[in-house]
Amino acid sequence: MSSIPVVxxxxxxxxxxxxxxxxxxxxGFPASKVLAFASAKSAxxxxxxxxxxxxxxxxxxxxFDGVDLAIFSAGGATSTKFxxxxxxxxCTVVDNSAAWRMDPRCPLVVPEVNxxxxxxxxxxxxxxxxxxxxxxVVIKPIKDAAGLERVxxxxxxxxxxxxxxxxxxxxxxVRDLFNGRDxxxxxxxxxxxxxxxxxxxxxxxNDYTKEEMKxxxxxxxxxxxxxxxxxxxxxxxxxxxxxxxxxxxxTAKHLSARDCRALLSQAPSIAVLDNPREGIYPxxxxxxxxxxxxxxxxxxDESIENGLNMWxxxxxxxxxAALNAVQIAEELLxxxxxxxxxxxxxxx
Amino acid sequence: MSSIPVVxxxxxxxxxxxxxxxxxxxxGFPASKVLAFASAKSAxxxxxxxxxxxxxxxxxxxxFDGVDLAIFSAGGATSTKFxxxxxxxxCTVVDNSAAWRMDPRCPLVVPEVNxxxxxxxxxxxxxxxxxxxxxxVVIKPIKDAAGLERVxxxxxxxxxxxxxxxxxxxxxxVRDLFNGRDxxxxxxxxxxxxxxxxxxxxxxxNDYTKEEMKxxxxxxxxxxxxxxxxxxxxxxxxxxxxxxxxxxxxTAKHLSARDCRALLSQAPSIAVLDNPREGIYPxxxxxxxxxxxxxxxxxxDESIENGLNMWxxxxxxxxxAALNAVQIAEELLxxxxxxxxxxxxxxx
Numbered sequence: 249m250s251s252i253p254v255v256x257x258x259x260x261x262x263x264x265x266x267x268x269x270x271x272x273x274x275x276g277f278p279a280s281k282v283l284a285f286a287s288a289k290s291a292x293x294x295x296x297x298x299x300x301x302x303x304x305x306x307x308x309x310x311x312f313d314g315v316d317l318a319i320f321s322a323g324g325a326t327s328t329k330f331x332x333x334x335x336x337x338x339c340t341v342v343d344n345s346a347a348w349r350m351d352p353r354c355p356l357v358v359p360e361v362n363x364x365x366x367x368x369x370x371x372x373x374x375x376x377x378x379x380x381x382x383x384x385v386v387i388k389p390i391k392d393a394a395g396l397e398r399v400x401x402x403x404x405x406x407x408x409x410x411x412x413x414x415x416x417x418x419x420x421x422v423r424d425l426f427n428g429r430d431x432x433x434x435x436x437x438x439x440x441x442x443x444x445x446x447x448x449x450x451x452x453x454n455d456y457t458k459e460e461m462k463x464x465x466x467x468x469x470x471x472x473x474x475x476x477x478x479x480x481x482x483x484x485x486x487x488x489x490x491x492x493x494x495x496x497x498x499t500a501k502h503l504s505a506r507d508c509r510a511l512l513s514q515a516p517s518i519a520v521l522d523n524p525r526e527g528i529y530p531x532x533x534x535x536x537x538x539x540x541x542x543x544x545x546x547x548x549d550e551s552i553e554n555g556l557n558m559w560x561x562x563x564x565x566x567x568x569a570a571l572n573a574v575q576i577a578e579e580l581l582x583x584x585x586x587x588x589x590x591x592x593x594x595x596x
Numbered sequence: 597m598s599s600i601p602v603v604x605x606x607x608x609x610x611x612x613x614x615x616x617x618x619x620x621x622x623x624g625f626p627a628s629k630v631l632a633f634a635s636a637k638s639a640x641x642x643x644x645x646x647x648x649x650x651x652x653x654x655x656x657x658x659x660f661d662g663v664d665l666a667i668f669s670a671g672g673a674t675s676t677k678f679x680x681x682x683x684x685x686x687c688t689v690v691d692n693s694a695a696w697r698m699d700p701r702c703p704l705v706v707p708e709v710n711x712x713x714x715x716x717x718x719x720x721x722x723x724x725x726x727x728x729x730x731x732x733v734v735i736k737p738i739k740d741a742a743g744l745e746r747v748x749x750x751x752x753x754x755x756x757x758x759x760x761x762x763x764x765x766x767x768x769x770v771r772d773l774f775n776g777r778d779x780x781x782x783x784x785x786x787x788x789x790x791x792x793x794x795x796x797x798x799x800x801x802n803d804y805t806k807e808e809m810k811x812x813x814x815x816x817x818x819x820x821x822x823x824x825x826x827x828x829x830x831x832x833x834x835x836x837x838x839x840x841x842x843x844x845x846x847t848a849k850h851l852s853a854r855d856c857r858a859l860l861s862q863a864p865s866i867a868v869l870d871n872p873r874e875g876i877y878p879x880x881x882x883x884x885x886x887x888x889x890x891x892x893x894x895x896x897d898e899s900i901e902n903g904l905n906m907w908x909x910x911x912x913x914x915x916x917a918a919l920n921a922v923q924i925a926e927e928l929l930x931x932x933x934x935x936x937x938x939x940x941x942x943x944x
Contacts, residue, residue: 402750402842426770438875438879442880443880446842446879447877455893479899481907485752485792485834496748527785529795531786545794545829549827550825550827551746551826552825559831
């Protein structure tokens with residue numbers, strides 16, 4: 249693939265899919281054609297692409313004929329079923345679902361952190377979980393500077409992480425409560441309006457949620473270092489956009505809060521907002537609709553020898569999903585890696 | 597003092613003051629008379645006490661003549677100024693503000709944790725911070741069973757922690773947003789509706805908030821053990837009632853999640869809600885208006901040798917403030933400790 253690629257977005261009608269189209273357009277991603285796919289029920293719908301609109305086509309096994317790059321955000325089942333067919337058609341896939349992330353054949357990539365993992369891709373590259381992406385962007389420079397022993401993270405995750413239906417449920421519940429009606433919950437297991445749920449994705453045998461184990465396992469895979477210990481508690485909060493994370497880090501060598509602030513100020517894609525006495529720290533509301541990972545409240549943790557606390561916020565739909573996927577695609581293009589070495593790699 | 601005491605509530609018109617009156621009434625606290633005090637602007641107002649109403653009197657230096665017990669919840673400045681005068685009148689003070697908590701003359705008490713600290717009180721007993729109370733109720737039995745090395749806590753704190761004005765601001769902002777008006781912020785430094793602020797109370801020289809340092813310092817004082825290391829990140833969430841806390845604990849000896857669950861099930865004032873696959877875990881909404889400290893999501897933390905994660909929720913206005921203060925008063929009464937050894941102890 250050395251001419252201008254034909255690009256497909258799969259799951260184009262969802263919150264992340266729409267953001268992917270917007271991101272491709274706004275960043276001027278080189279595409280000779282952009283195609284929008286979704287399930288049969290959305291076929292014929294129109295989705296915005298810059299000032300134009302794209303017609304949505306039903307996703308089928310042969311949808312990828314002549315497509316060079318497909319970015320999937322249509323859920324794990326769709327990715328499991330259709331990504332191998334895309335590869336079979338010679339199409340390189342960047343997949344935003346959890347389906348392929350821990351597959352040893354698939355690189356799991358945050359371009360600021362482990363771009364070289366793209367080099368030996370087999371046709372499917374996985375985009376990490378939103379809460380993992382914003383954390384590794386920050387802990388990677390810390391690891392490079394001072395080594396990384398352990399991370400204790402607690403998340404404050406927005407309802408847009410559940411897609412449009414999560415945002416609709418929060419909005420409807422608030423409206424019902426303020427109009428004296430009993431709020432119904434259909435998307436979340438209980439009311440999310442004015443509440444916090446320590447429950448994202450399903451529960452595993454070890455009583456962690458799948459979301460929490462994603463943060464543990466994906467971090468190790470992205471950093472390519474099983475010696476990094478991570479423990480996570482993930483909670484859903486009644487916020488529309490941007491995940492916040494309270495992150496406690498133990499480094500191998502001492503790194504002061506002050507040096508950490510200076511280090512992160514120089515790191516790619518990070519904005520340090522850390523002058524709390526002047527009211528400067530990241531909040532989900534202020535960081536929504538932006539591309540950077542924001543860090544503030546960086547403090548020396550006196551409870552251990554080499555400890556740091558920090559507060560990390562990013563727009564989960566952008567850097568946590570659509571933007572990171574498009575950045576992966578840009579990196580593939582830059583490295584001339586839009587090619588599939590073995591079209592049968594994932595069809596067995 | 598061995599007859600039935602005269603009781604005063606100072607700050608009776610605030611959210612916690614009203615809850616104190618309700619708690620005194622509902623628990624049948626023995627009182628020959630209950631008096632309600634507040635600032636001059638509330639004098640003459642009526643506040644509910646059971647089916648009756650009490651007239652609010654202006655707080656003055658001589659308000660405590662003939663009063664045996666005063667429970668203060670009127671802010672640090674009022675407590676600093678008036679609690680010494682109460683003691684001068686022979687009145688024992690239970691104070692809910694931060695004014696006296698770290699004063700070495702004042703016991704800082706959670707009745708389930710350190711009731712014996714009451715024995716040598718000098719006239720003022722401090723009620724700990726809301727976020728500290730619910731955490732120590734849970735970590736004390738863990739410390740007794742397995743020793744306690746370190747606690748990493750991240751909080752999700754309700755706006756009722758700021759009092760009625762915090763709740764009013766959240767409600768008004770939501771209403772404005774849903775009616776197309778720009779929400780104003782007067783109480784919090786930025787919009788709290790659909791947002792998270794990593795900022796509770798003022799910032800200290802070490803870049804921690806005062807709220808965070810309360811959790812560190814008060815925990816050590818209540819447990820009477822400077823070897824316990826605590827680090828905290830405190831965040832305000834758009835929830836009306838109940839604080840939630842993600843707590844990571846490192847014990848000295850191994851304590852499995854399973855044994856921890858059994859241990860806490862037997863501990864006073866704790867309700868273990870921990871069957872996540874059946875949807876059983878504590879949420880702020882479900883725990884509002886209750887007296888217990890709720891614990892769930894108890895998990896083995898594999899990132900260190902003796903680690904545990906858990907999720908602690910309690911009604912910050914009840915166990916976090918009014919109820920704990922009334923429980924202190926009950927314990928004082930039971931131990932016949934409503935007496936002031938030196939009326940000049942705090943007037944110097």
